[in-house]
Amino acid sequence: MKNYSKIIDTLYQNKIQYKIDENLSKHTSIKIGGKAKIFVEVKTEKELVFLLKYLSLIDTKYHILGNGTNTLACDDDFEEVVICTKALKWYKVSGDTSKNLFSIYIQSGMGLFELNKKLRTLGLGGLEFSYGIPGSVGGAVCMNAGAYGKCIGDFVEYVKIFDGERVLKISKKNMLFSYRQSLVQNSNLVVLGVKLNLQKSDSKDIEFLQKQYFQKRLDSQPYDKLSFGSCFKRYEGKEPISKLIDDLGLKGYRIGDAEISKKHAGFIINIGSATCQDVRLLIKYIQEKIFEHYGFVPEPEVKFLGE
């Protein structure tokens, strides 16, 4: 890895904790991935910004990881610095009680489960649809995560971002949210936090909705299996990709230990010791079959870490 010793020295001198050769399979929901040469779970926003500035100064690549629930990490060792945001969980509520409008600013590492539990206690409604999406707030903003006709982008006031040099607040409009898409995706922008606009609501009603949405998931998805959620994005003007895969009779089809879920054909699951190579071959196989029968190639929703 380029600048390896320099980076280790800087981390050590600045008392930033790091791990060497950390198994990425421990940090992805599908439990696949080789080792990251340097893995840093940043403890504060200041630490994150310092590290990002430093790495860009010495022209060294990095990869941001939230909860790793939409990530397929390569089997080989990964030569970039992996920065995990999981520990960044600070939040602050502000509101205009007279208008019944409230906002919450949340740092990027908080998980959507934890956020939803807090919103329930605070009596802030709107985000119930996201109860059960296992990602972090930063990952959700990057992916514009959504379900049941709603997505996180709908609730954003602004996103606090680091662009390599400066910390900026980007308004909802300028975040260019669309279906599983945002300004942040495939860029060098890093989400530090997000301000969401929500409404005062009864905690019991919030809990009821959260449970309802969660049950829908349990009923339709292989939620107890190792996966990264839906493998492919919806293709405009076509039926859901999972339906097309199902119609082709591919449920249960396996390459190595990677299997097209028998419960939901849009999910690829790791049934034991699947490798990234198994999953990639299975994705390619599905793409070829869909192209052969329907004339288009579905685009993966999952993000690849490494080759």
Ligand SMILES: Cc1cc2nc3c(=O)[nH]c(=O)nc-3n(C[C@H](O)[C@H](O)[C@H](O)COP(=O)(O)OP(=O)(O)OC[C@H]3O[C@@H](n4cnc5c(N)ncnc54)[C@H](O)[C@@H]3O)c2cc1C
């Ligand atoms: C069982 C299951 C069900 C799921 N259901 C849904 C669903 O209903 N709807 C849905 O949309 N998704 C769903 N997902 C997918 C996934 O949970 C979401 O995409 C989630 O938002 C990813 O968040 P994460 O923190 O895990 O992202 P990661 O996997 O860690 O990262 C995903 C991408 O976001 C980037 N990223 C992460 N944090 C930041 C940051 N702070 N700044 C910049 N970039 C960042 C990463 O670099 C990567 O490109 C599901 C996944 C599973 C396993």
